[in-house]
Every structure is written in structure tokens, then in C-alpha cells.
Amino acid sequence: MSDAPALPKTMRAAVLRTPDVSEFTIERIPVPQPRAGEVLLKVEACGVCHSDLHVARGEIAFPRPAVLGHELSGTVVCLGEGVKDYDIGDRVVGGFIMPCTECANCLAGRDDLCSVFFENNRVHGALFDGESRLVDAEGERLNMYSAGGFAEYAVIPVSALARVADELELASAAVLGCAGMTAYSAVSRGAGDVEGSTVCIIAVGGVGLSITQVVAGLGARQIIAVDVSEEKLELARKLGATSTVNARECDVIKTVKEISGGGVNFSFEALGLPSTLGQAVRVLGEGGRAVAVGLAAGDAEVTIPITNFVRRGQELIGSFGARTRVDLPAVQRLAAEGGFSVENLVTDSYALDEINQAYTDLAQGNISGRAILRIA
Structure with missing residues (x-):
């Protein structure tokens, strides 16, 4: 284990303050300390995701003031009590679902349904x-959306971590913590064997493009992407x-059935x-x-x-997030082996x-793939 680096006392963080304001303010706040089973990360990057946008706009209820940011990568700089599986200096990615490992759903392998995480976080x-x-600077509590990755340092439970291979750029690898693992689990x-x-x-936004890569990496024969943006379809x-369909220009159902010869084995809806x-x-x-x-x-309902x-x-099945302890390491391996390009997705x-x-830019549809905040 390498020596722990000297840590600053304060850090910059993007804070969402009042319920009627959707803009973030950059504040200087104390660097947090990890407790048992947690580590402190020096955040390299954090993904720009629609979930945080929904929270900022008040479309998803969440207590304020808060630090958002749930799709992050970074370097371990401090270990909490009892942490043995990670060392100072490890390059890691953090999953947005942080399983407690002890509730009934976690014990059944369903990290995506962890009741302790959803209730507490x-x-x-x-x-x-x-x-x-x-x-904050006055000592008043700031709420955390997942690990609160819109900051220079973040505390995260080790159950939500996976190491990042040396072959991958650490900043771009942040997208594995939400878009990547969500796609892999979906x-x-x-779906199962594709x-x-x-x-x-x-x-085919960030998650849809991630699904495109995963099904390609897992051997799908024909992959039809549907969107209204030619830029996203090109990506x-x-x-x-293998084929793309612009929904503005044709009957999607008829066109997909023609391309696939009667209908597809699997479909994914990511909007x-x-x-x-x-x-x-x-x-x-x-x-x-x-x-x-x-x-x-x-x-909203569907017929x-x-x-x-x-x-x-x-069949119709819902898939939210991922089984973090299984799917996050798996999609990281897929990326390290060349089956999922984090650099091209960003x-x-x-x-x-x-x-x-x-x-x-995200709200206006100006981001074709996934955007990240480079925080380090």
C-alpha cells in the first residue's frame, strides 16, 4: 500500500441550493472523511446525466441543499475503517447504485433494488x-445524491466500486458508473443471451449508445438504432x-420490421x-x-x-440501474477488452x-453522446 497523500482541508463543489433554482453554485466546502467500509476519492470526472437534470429542475424530488453527481471516476486517497480490498492510489469507477450488501434484496443479488440505499440516499x-x-462552509448539512460527485473529493462505499484497467482513460471511464453498467444490466x-x-x-443518447456497444460486444448479429438525431445515429x-432509422422520416415500426425480416428478438427503449x-x-x-x-x-402509461x-x-420487462457488484466490474472488463469504448462514448x-x-447543453439536445465534467 502506498502512503496516503496530504489532503487539503477544503474543496470546490457544485451545490444545488434552493428548491426554485435549478442552477448550481460553486462553493468551497470541507473535504469529507470516509467512515467504516468507505473510501475517499479524488474525483477525476463525473458524468453529465439526465437524472441530475431532473433533480435540478425539481422533476425528481430530492432534499436541498445538495451535491449531485452520481457517475464518477477517481483515485482512492483515503481508506475508512476496515477497508482491505482497496489501496491508496487505486484507480476506480463508482456506481450510482451503492448497495448496502445486507438487506434482503442485496443478499438475493439484487443490488438494483437495495432498500437501504433507496431509502437513505x-x-x-x-x-x-x-x-x-x-x-458547507458554515457547517450546515449538504445532502448527497449517490456519492455527490460534483466535487473535487467524494466519499463512497466500497460496495459501489470497481477498479479501472490501466488501458482505460480514467476520466472517460466515469461513464461506466451509470450509462455503462445500466446498459450492461439491461x-x-x-434481455439475456443476445x-x-x-x-x-x-x-440512442448516452444509455442507448451504451446498449448499442454492449449488444455488439456480446455478439448480436443485427443492431438497429432508432433516433430523431442524425448526429446520434452516426455515432x-x-x-x-448495423442499421439506423430516423424516426422523423419514416414509420419506425414498419421500417424496423422490414429491416429485421418480421421483427426483432430484443428491443430496448432508453427514453x-x-x-x-x-x-x-x-x-x-x-x-x-x-x-x-x-x-x-x-x-405516464403505455398501451x-x-x-x-x-x-x-x-415479453416486456423493466430494467433500472444495475446489480452494481456484478455488472460494474463486468462492463469495466468489457471496456478493457475493447468491447466498450468509453472514449468514443464521451x-x-x-x-x-x-x-x-x-x-x-444537455437540456437543449446539444450533446450527441455522453458528456463529463473533468474535475481533477
Whole structure:
């Protein structure tokens, strides 16, 4: 184990302050300290994701003031009590679902359903003990969305970590912690064995492009990408799509069925709209399975053609996040082996001071792949 570096007493962080303001303010706050089973990371980069945008806009409820940022990479600089599996200096990526490892769902291998994480973190902005690790300059609590990666340092439980291979650029590897592992789980658990199959991915933003890479890396025979952006469709072709469909220019269902010869084995919907999830079901062939990945606004619902769905033996399954302890190391290995390009997925990067511009660009659809904040 290498010696721990000297740490500063304060750090810069992007703070979301009041409920009616969606912009972040850059503040200098104390560097947090890890507790048992946790490490402190010097954050290299953090992904610019729609989930944080929804929180900032108040579309997803979360207590403020808060530090967001759930898709991060960095270097271990301090170990909490009892941590033996990681050393000072390790390059790691952090998953946005941080499993407690002890609840019934975690014990059943369903990290994606960890009740302790969702109750303590997503409802109360804390870690497993019900407390945040962050305070502001006046000593007042700051809530944490996942590990609070929009800061120069972040505390994260070791259950949410995976080492990053030397072959991968550490900053770009941040995208494995949300887009990458979400895609891997949607394919490996949601769909199953995709080798030799026909696949359709509807909406190829950061997650959809990640799914494109995963199904290509796992041997899908035909990969049809659907979107309204030619720029995103071009990137999808670069990342493994064999065909692309511009939804503005044609009947998506008819076109996908023509390309696939009657319907696909698997479809993935990564936007969260009733219309696109309906398309994901309707492009299936006999015995096909649709995997819903995108989150919808409010209580949005989808309709499906019941008789056709039943007679053709089709399936619809939801897939949120990932089984962090299984899927995060797995997608990291896939990337290290060349089956998932983090560098090609990252199309835009910003400094921490540019966080508000990054989220303006994301909201306006100006980011074709995934953007990151380079924080180190």
C-alpha cells in the first residue's frame, strides 16, 4: 500500500441550493472523511446525466441543499475503517447504485433494488447510516445524491466500486458508473443471451449508445438504432449499429420490421416516453422481449396490443440501474477488452465551473453522446 497523500482541508463543489433554482453554485466546502467500509476519492470526472437534470429542475424530488453527481471516476486517497480490498492510489469507477450488501434484496443479488440505499440516499440524501458526509462552509448539512460527485473529493462505499484497467482513460471511464453498467444490466439481466440475435435500440443518447456497444460486444448479429438525431445515429453506427432509422422520416415500426425480416428478438427503449415504449413492443418478432430502460415523467402509461402480445408470446420487462457488484466490474472488463469504448462514448467535456453550461447543453439536445465534467 502506498502512503496516503496530504489532503487539503477544503474543496470546490457544485451545490444545488434552493428548491426554485435549478442552477448550481460553486462553493468551497470541507473535504469529507470516509467512515467504516468507505473510501475517499479524488474525483477525476463525473458524468453529465439526465437524472441530475431532473433533480435540478425539481422533476425528481430530492432534499436541498445538495451535491449531485452520481457517475464518477477517481483515485482512492483515503481508506475508512476496515477497508482491505482497496489501496491508496487505486484507480476506480463508482456506481450510482451503492448497495448496502445486507438487506434482503442485496443478499438475493439484487443490488438494483437495495432498500437501504433507496431509502437513505434517494429519499434523505444520506449514506447507509442515515448521515451525509458533506457540510458547507458554515457547517450546515449538504445532502448527497449517490456519492455527490460534483466535487473535487467524494466519499463512497466500497460496495459501489470497481477498479479501472490501466488501458482505460480514467476520466472517460466515469461513464461506466451509470450509462455503462445500466446498459450492461439491461442486456445481461433484462434481455439475456443476445449472441446471434436481432436487436433494436430506441433512443440512442448516452444509455442507448451504451446498449448499442454492449449488444455488439456480446455478439448480436443485427443492431438497429432508432433516433430523431442524425448526429446520434452516426455515432451509433460508429459504436456498432448495423442499421439506423430516423424516426422523423419514416414509420419506425414498419421500417424496423422490414429491416429485421418480421421483427426483432430484443428491443430496448432508453427514453421513457409512452410512444417510444409502445414502439419497442410493436417492433418485436415472435417470442421477442422488450426491455424498458428509460424513466418517464410522472405517472405516464403505455398501451400495448394485448391479443398480438399474448398470441406471439412476447415479453416486456423493466430494467433500472444495475446489480452494481456484478455488472460494474463486468462492463469495466468489457471496456478493457475493447468491447466498450468509453472514449468514443464521451463526446463532450466541461470543467466543474462550466456545469451550468453543460446542463443547458444537455437540456437543449446539444450533446450527441455522453458528456463529463473533468474535475481533477
